[in-house]
Amino acid sequence: MSADTLVLKGRKVVGGVAEGEALVTRQTISGWGGVNPMLGIVTETRHELRGVSFKDKILVFPGAKGSSAWSAMFHMARLAGAAPKALLFNEMTTKVALGAVVMRIPAITDFDRNPLEVIETGDWVKVDADRGLVEVRKAALRTGS
Amino acid sequence: MKLTTHEQSMLDGKDGKARQKAMELLVRYADALGAERFVATDNVAGVPGSTNAFLQKYYQHKGGGGYDAIFSFFDLDSDELIEVPKAGAHTCHLQGGFDPDNWQILGATPESFKISQESEAFIAGRGVQILKTCTPYLAGNVPKKGDHCAWMESSAVVYCNSVLAARTNTEGRESTSAAMLTGVIPDWGFHRDEYRLGSHLVEVDFEIESVMDWGMLGYFVGDAVQERIPVLRGRFAGADLLIRHKHFGAAAASSGGVEMYHIAGVTPEAPSVEAAFGGRKPLEVIPYGRAERRRTYDNLNSKASDPQVDYVMLGCPHYSLEQIKGACAMLEGKRVSANCNLWIFTSRAVKAVSDTQGLSKQLRDAGAVLLTDTCSSISQAIPPGTKVAALDSAKQTHYLPAFMNIQAWFGSTQDCINAAVTGRWNGVAP
Numbered sequence: 179m180s181a182d183t184l185v186l187k188g189r190k191v192v193g194g195v196a197e198g199e200a201l202v203t204r205q206t207i208s209g210w211g212g213v214n215p216m217l218g219i220v221t222e223t224r225h226e227l228r229g230v231s232f233k234d235k236i237l238v239f240p241g242a243k244g245s246s247a248w249s250a251m252f253h254m255a256r257l258a259g260a261a262p263k264a265l266l267f268n269e270m271t272t273k274v275a276l277g278a279v280v281m282r283i284p285a286i287t288d289f290d291r292n293p294l295e296v297i298e299t300g301d302w303v304k305v306d307a308d309r310g311l312v313e314v315r316k317a318a319l320r321t322g323s
Numbered sequence: 324m325k326l327t328t329h330e331q332s333m334l335d336g337k338d339g340k341a342r343q344k345a346m347e348l349l350v351r352y353a354d355a356l357g358a359e360r361f362v363a364t365d366n367v368a369g370v371p372g373s374t375n376a377f378l379q380k381y382y383q384h385k386g387g388g389g390y391d392a393i394f395s396f397f398d399l400d401s402d403e404l405i406e407v408p409k410a411g412a413h414t415c416h417l418q419g420g421f422d423p424d425n426w427q428i429l430g431a432t433p434e435s436f437k438i439s440q441e442s443e444a445f446i447a448g449r450g451v452q453i454l455k456t457c458t459p460y461l462a463g464n465v466p467k468k469g470d471h472c473a474w475m476e477s478s479a480v481v482y483c484n485s486v487l488a489a490r491t492n493t494e495g496r497e498s499t500s501a502a503m504l505t506g507v508i509p510d511w512g513f514h515r516d517e518y519r520l521g522s523h524l525v526e527v528d529f530e531i532e533s534v535m536d537w538g539m540l541g542y543f544v545g546d547a548v549q550e551r552i553p554v555l556r557g558r559f560a561g562a563d564l565l566i567r568h569k570h571f572g573a574a575a576a577s578s579g580g581v582e583m584y585h586i587a588g589v590t591p592e593a594p595s596v597e598a599a600f601g602g603r604k605p606l607e608v609i610p611y612g613r614a615e616r617r618r619t620y621d622n623l624n625s626k627a628s629d630p631q632v633d634y635v636m637l638g639c640p641h642y643s644l645e646q647i648k649g650a651c652a653m654l655e656g657k658r659v660s661a662n663c664n665l666w667i668f669t670s671r672a673v674k675a676v677s678d679t680q681g682l683s684k685q686l687r688d689a690g691a692v693l694l695t696d697t698c699s700s701i702s703q704a705i706p707p708g709t710k711v712a713a714l715d716s717a718k719q720t721h722y723l724p725a726f727m728n729i730q731a732w733f734g735s736t737q738d739c740i741n742a743a744v745t746g747r748w749n750g751v752a753p
Contacts, residue, residue, distance in 0.1 A: 189357070191355045192351075192355055206549065206550075206580070211700070211721075211722045211725060211726060216377070221725065222725065223626075223724070223725045241550070242580070243549065243550060243579060243580040244477070244576075244577065244580060245477055245577075246475040246476055246477050246480065246493045246494065246495055246496075247475075247495070247496065248495060249495035249496060249497055249498075250495060250496040250497070253397065253400070253496075253497065254377060254378075257377075257381055258377075269550065270356065270357070271493070271550060271580065272356065272492040272493055272494060272495070272498070272511070272512060273493060273495065273580075275352060275355040275356045276352055276355070276494075276495040276497060276498050277495070278355055279348070279351045279352050279355050279400070279497075280400045280497050282400075285355070
């Protein structure tokens with residue numbers, strides 16, 4: 179492991195491995211009324227990610243909020259090929275747990291460090307949910323800037 | 324996870340393929356939550372088998388399409404097609420689909436109405452009660468204190484926990500459909516005593532009176548505490564009236580993720596502030612005064628500027644009989660403006676009583692329409708050409724403008740009825 183790589187440890191929510199680009203938000207995400215599951219974008223009026231796609235991203239967020247259709251919305255995103263590749267989040271709720279299960283993507287919570295503070299949008303992230311490990315390669319270092 | 328003999332036998336397939344697949348999903352879900360066991364439930368409220376055009380099309384070529392396929396692959400997230408048996412637990416269907424008497428008003432196509440009727444017949448045949456409402460507690464499903472439930476619909480969940488003192492998490496489509504077959508749900512969150520204690524204290528410094536006041540307070544509180552558990556202290560007029568709790572909880576569950584609240588001296592698990600916190604200290608004390616109320620009102624009305632109102636929607640959450648009676652009284656001797664539509668949404672059960680009482684006719688005579696099963700946000704149906712709506716629900720105001728790309732005013736029921744009659748918004752800020 180090189181010096182530009184950070185490692186976070188957490189608890190497995192749904193097992194599996196994935197890697198990809200991080201999409202980070204400090205705001206909770208709403209399912210029904212908050213995302214377009216067909217396109218994989220956030221639609222909530224005042225959300226900082228409004229119009230941004232989470233498709234194939236490692237989604238790093240505080241947790242789920244809003245309607246009980248959260249899992250069904252993200253389940254449809256999986257069918258439409260618009261789901262994220264993995265979920266990393268802080269606040270456990272039934273919405274996000276069931277959503278991660280039916281999206282069938284790796285998910286981790288209960289981290290030793292706050293992922294919202296150490297991961298930035300654009301970082302390259304490897305998720306090994308079976309071992310509860312997240313490896314983060316900083317975008318800034320990766321590009322040498 | 325520790326499974327009982329019965330749960331293990333369902334998981335092993337001894338009670339049939341469907342219950343096995345449902346248990347497999349529930350075990351995956353319980354593992355994700357970190358739950359150690361299940362709790363038995365005999366009160367499930369979900370949307371089993373409900374269908375939209377996307378799902379209908381997606382599963383057309385998988386397992387031969389049809390409702391068994393949708394239930395197997397989507398509701399149970401199973402890779403195998405199963406035949407859906409009768410529900411194992413008492414289960415009701417929440418809102419959704421189209422009012423069977425007025426689907427044309429809602430702009431449904433004959434095809435989409437047919438799909439909605441077919442999926443309803445399918446699920447009714449599995450023993451599910453077709454309540455078709457977001458307020459099952461106003462349509463015959465009233466759990467008692469301590470009952471373990473598996474409910475969807477955030478406004479019903481918060482009512483179930485806070486007002487009825489029954490126990491449910493905010494379940495989803497897949498977990499309720501699995502619970503309908505198995506009669507179990509993960510023993511996590513609101514099923515457990517320690518999880519139900521308050522986290523934040525909200526000090527309300529003026530008397531909360533009208534339904535509109537309760538709605539604004541709920542919207543403020545949800546935003547302030549997000550998914551935590553607020554304890555409110557203050558003076559509340561009509562705190563025993565379920566309509567006020569219905570609007571408060573729905574608002575708090577849409578601006579945040581509030582699944583339970585306590586009002587000291589009012590709600591059953593809060594004989595006092597101290598009891599509601601279980602002896603712990605609040606994480607934060609949040610003041611709510613007239614300035615906060617005004618800010619909440621302005622925030623709710625920030626998406627409206629045009630005073631010409633062409634649509635008034637009432638019935639989020641679904642109106643109670645008292646609320647329909649109230650709307651009739653406000654409309655007495657008046658008529659809905661030719662430039663405006665007034666739609667009021669309720670459950671089939673309440674509509675049946677409204678018919679008997681002559682209330683449905685009074686509304687019709689005044690130019691309003693009483694509709695069932697859905698609402699404008701759920702069905703994404705508004706009168707053609709609507710640009711500006713008026714709403715008496717903070718929850719509907721939260722969702723509708725974003726869904727339909729329209730303006731929406733928020734105010735009292737009287738403000739909304741006035742708008743329907745005059746075609747103009749004259750709501751007064753508190």
